[in-house]
Amino acid sequence: MTETPTRRRGDTRARIQEVALERFTDNGYDQTSLREIAEDLGVTKAALYYHFKTKDEILESLLSEASVALDALVTWMLAEPSTRERRVEMIRRLGEITQGVPGDVMRCIQQNEVALQNLGTTTTLVHDLKVRLWQAALPDDASMEDRLRIRMATMAVLIANKPGNDLGGTAAARAAAAQAIAEDLIR
Secondary structure (H helix, E strand, O other): OOOOHHHHHHHHHHHHHHHHHHHHHHHOOOOOOHHHHHHHHOOOHHHHHHHOOOHHHHHHHHHHHHHHHHHHHHHHHHOOOOOHHHHHHHHHHHHHHHOOHHHHHHHHHHHOOOOOHHHOHHHHHHHHHHHHHHHHHOOOOOOHHHHHHHHHHHHHHHHHOOOOOOOOOOHHHHHHHHHHHHHHHOO
16 A cells, blocks of 8 residues: 555654654753664655644644644543542543553643743743633632632553653553542542
8 A cells, every 4th residue: 555645744743743752751852863763764844844843833733633632531521510530530531541641741831831931921821721721620609619629530540651650660650650649639
């Protein structure tokens, strides 16, 4: 089967995003150049420019993809009244989401927070997504304690999925532990 040009272009774009995200997270956003990303891919800078003109464009494309998954979770949460069971399910779904690219993007942004300050909306997007998720999980009149509980439950999931985690255990064991802790926190 012959690949169409559109299919190859989409694959290349996704591969650029993957390599850039890994570099941004491992080496830092400031310390990563488009040249290094192109070298990692085995392509010329011109080939990279065909898809992305700047590192900012790559990061913004990654954030856009991550926000789609998190926006869908917020929409799902808002579709029905917030019950304990629904909040626990939201945290379970967040765990699934954060084991993929959206979680990698959130961790990248958090690790590069200082370097990304001058990107304006990019630096606040991850925080805004978390706030929207927290707000969707609870009614407006939720107590301060319940607001703190949902934030701690969310952060438990994010912390457990962090690569190179010093908590020990496998990624699956950390995820299961985070889900158990989150469930204990949620009322």
